[in-house]
Amino acid sequence: AQKVTQAQTEISVVEKEDVTLDCVYETRDTTYYLFWYKQPPSGELVFLIRRNSFDEQNEISGRYSWNFQKSTSSFNFTITASQVVDSAVYFCALYMNYGGSQGNLIFGKGTKLSVKP
Amino acid sequence: KAGVTQTPRYLIKTRGQQVTLSCSPISGHRSVSWYQQTPGQGLQFLFEYFSETQRNKGNFPGRFSGRQFSNSRSEMNVSTLELGDSALYLCASRRDKAANNEQFFGPGTRLTVL
Numbered sequence: 001a002q003k004v005t006q007a008q009t010e011i012s013v014v015e016k017e018d019v020t021l022d023c024v025y026e027t028r029d030t031t032y033y034l035f036w037y038k039q040p041p042s043g044e045l046v047f048l049i050r051r052n053s054f055d056e057q058n059e060i061s062g063r064y065s066w067n068f069q070k071s072t073s074s075f076n077f078t079i080t081a082s083q084v085v086d087s088a089v090y091f092c093a094l095y096m097n098y099g100g101s102q103g104n105l106i107f108g109k110g111t112k113l114s115v116k117p
Numbered sequence: 118k119a120g121v122t123q124t125p126r127y128l129i130k131t132r133g134q135q136v137t138l139s140c141s142p143i144s145g146h147r148s149v150s151w152y153q154q155t156p157g158q159g160l161q162f163l164f165e166y167f168s169e170t171q172r173n174k175g176n177f178p179g180r181f182s183g184r185q186f187s188n189s190r191s192e193m194n195v196s197t198l199e200l201g202d203s204a205l206y207l208c209a210s211r212r213d214k215a216a217n218n219e220q221f222f223g224p225g226t227r228l229t230v231l
Contacts, residue, residue: 044222044225104150104175107152110160
């Protein structure tokens with residue numbers, strides 16, 4: 001079965017602290033994609049990153065960085081020097097590539113990040 | 118380029134009624150997916166449409182249905198509403214059905230069933 005686990009339900013940090021959001025996934029397929037989305041209070045899911053199963057390179061985008069490790073089935077997300085505007089719910093998701101591409105996003109339960117000034 | 122739009126943004130219905138939600142994808146996007154978000158179950162996939170055909174369906178009862186029009190706009194319908202159908206319904210579009218296309222989400226329709 002395919003599954004995404006975000007063990008941290010809520011995290012609270014003070015501005016400028018670094019914070020890491022954990023994501024562990026389960027799948028028996030060799031080809032898949034992993035995503036992170038941000039959901040601010042407005043409700044709209046904002047795409048942050050996509051990573052395919054064959055690319056284990058870590059990625060950095062400004063204050064955001066992602067660590068993908070197939071050996072531990074993890075795709076963790078780190079925010080460096082957090083800001084109040086980073087406060088949101090963050091979702092990790094798994095997309096299955098069923099040779100015909102008939103798949104859908106399987107989401108974790110999300111991690112609510114609160115950054116206090 | 119305009120993003121994914123959903124109408125209405127908020128809706129209040131009573132049990133037993135039916136409801137239709139609308140989604141307009143990003144221009145040029147041909148795939149539309151629907152998701153239900155509730156505090157208890159989180160984000161769950163409802164169905165995906167591509168070129169007016171349903172490609173995939175999540176584990177929801179037959180009361181949930183949808184369709185896609187030739188201009189890629191999509192509607193989803195829920196009949197005989199139940200209290201548990203109260204949720205945020207999110208629509209997402211992507212360029213085509215290729216697996217590496219990211220999905221772009223709309224602001225959602227918040228449905229409250231009384």
